[in-house]
Amino acid sequence: MEENIIIFGKNSIIAKNFIKQSKSLQSNIITISRSSNNKNDLVCNIGEFISTKDIESIVSQIKHKLVFKKTIFILFAWCGVPRMIANKDYIWSTNMHIVQNFLNITTYINPSRIIFLSSAGALYPENVKSYKFSEKDIPLPYTDYGRQKLISENLLSYYAKKNNQDLTILRISSGYGFDSRFSDQGVINKWLYSAINEKTLHLYNSMTSQINFISFDQISKAIFISLKAELNGIFNIGTEFSISLKEVIEEITNITKKNIVIEEKNNSERYFNLDTKKFTSTTGTKFELNLRENIRIIYKSIIKEN
Numbered sequence: 085m086e087e088n089i090i091i092f093g094k095n096s097i098i099a100k101n102f103i104k105q106s107k108s109l110q111s112n113i114i115t116i117s118r119s120s121n122n123k124n125d126l127v128c129n130i131g132e133f134i135s136t137k138d139i140e141s142i143v144s145q146i147k148h149k150l151v152f153k154k155t156i157f158i159l160f161a162w163c164g165v166p167r168m169i170a171n172k173d174y175i176w177s178t179n180m181h182i183v184q185n186f187l188n189i190t191t192y193i194n195p196s197r198i199i200f201l202s203s204a205g206a207l208y209p210e211n212v213k214s215y216k217f218s219e220k221d222i223p224l225p226y227t228d229y230g231r232q233k234l235i236s237e238n239l240l241s242y243y244a245k246k247n248n249q250d251l252t253i254l255r256i257s258s259g260y261g262f263d264s265r266f267s268d269q270g271v272i273n274k275w276l277y278s279a280i281n282e283k284t285l286h287l288y289n290s291m292t293s294q295i296n297f298i299s300f301d302q303i304s305k306a307i308f309i310s311l312k313a314e315l316n317g318i319f320n321i322g323t324e325f326s327i328s329l330k331e332v333i334e335e336i337t338n339i340t341k342k343n344i345v346i347e348e349k350n351n352s353e354r355y356f357n358l359d360t361k362k363f364t365s366t367t368g369t370k371f372e373l374n375l376r377e378n379i380r381i382i383y384k385s386i387i388k389e390n
Contacts, residue, residue, distance in 0.1 A: 087154040087311075088112045090146060090195070092130060092186055093161025094120070097263045098201060098256075101300040102160075102307055112151040116142070130185040131163055131178040139185070143192040155195040156311065159186055159240075162201075164229055172228060179232045183239050190243070197250040199310060200240050204255040204296070204320055206230030210354045213294075218359035219255070219318045237318070252315045254306060257322030257358050260378070261300030262385040272297065272332060276382055279340045284347050287329065293354040294326040299378050302371045309367050319366070322358040323373040335376055339383050 093099050094115035106113055118129035128142045163178040190198065206229050208217035225231045237253055244251035260272040278285045298321065306321045337344055364370045
């Protein structure tokens with residue numbers, strides 16, 4: 085694909101995986117992050133107030149790196165994780181700055197398409213066992229993380245409608261995969277590290293809770309497919325079915341050969357079931373849950389890293 089892909093938030097786990105997977109493309113990848121040791125990166129902290137003068141400066145730097153006529157903006161940058169309680173005001177401020185600065189830069193460059201990575205798990209209710217939530221269902225975020233994602237979706241959608249801008253919003257289910265920088269990022273990663281290091285596994289939901297998981301590689305593939313198919317609108321991105329936490333723990337136990345000690349912090353039931361038919365019917369792609377294979381790969385990567 086001959087296009088400029090501008091990545092906001094290069095250091096996020098999903099962005100890092102996407103950049104790695106995109107090396108085989110003909111695209112011109114331009115990365116923006118708040119700090120970097122790579123001289124080719126553009127350094128700009130979009131999570132804080134940026135004056136018009138500084139916005140114009142980063143816009144000038146981006147334009148200088150453009151090679152192709154077609155330009156895509158992908159917003160990976162985000163502050164905080166689901167259920168984070170500390171630093172609430174700082175996180176709210178940072179994420180609202182991220183979206184506003186992103187839109188200010190967009191106004192100057194007018195990309196062909198915007199892609200925003202949202203969160204399915206933070207937007208849909210998680211107390212309905214037998215129902216898969218689709219894009220047509222009204223989001224009911226129950227955490228600040230989810231509310232911030234929904235506000236961002238609405239701001240981007242309003243901008244896109246007002247300016248006749250192509251916009252793709254991907255509502256991602258619970259992602260997992262190996263990243264040596266973040267041993268506690270995501271349930272599966274955290275539990276694998278706990279099992280390997282023989283630490284107590286803390287369970288914050290019942291063993292029968294069901295979660296929809298998707299690997300980082302599958303998320304990257306979904307982004308590539310979205311670009312190629314030029315998808316417009318909101319799409320749920322997840323695997324074809326959810327899996328219980330009990331099954332996840334059993335797989336981790338079998339692969340690590342460890343006797344896992346479990347401490348139940350909370351026995352509440354959580355049901356995260358996602359309807360992904362819209363993405364499948366539009367693109368012809370269905371993501372299968374290859375949990376056993378992927379946990380084994382992550383496990384080997386962790387062992388090799390240590």
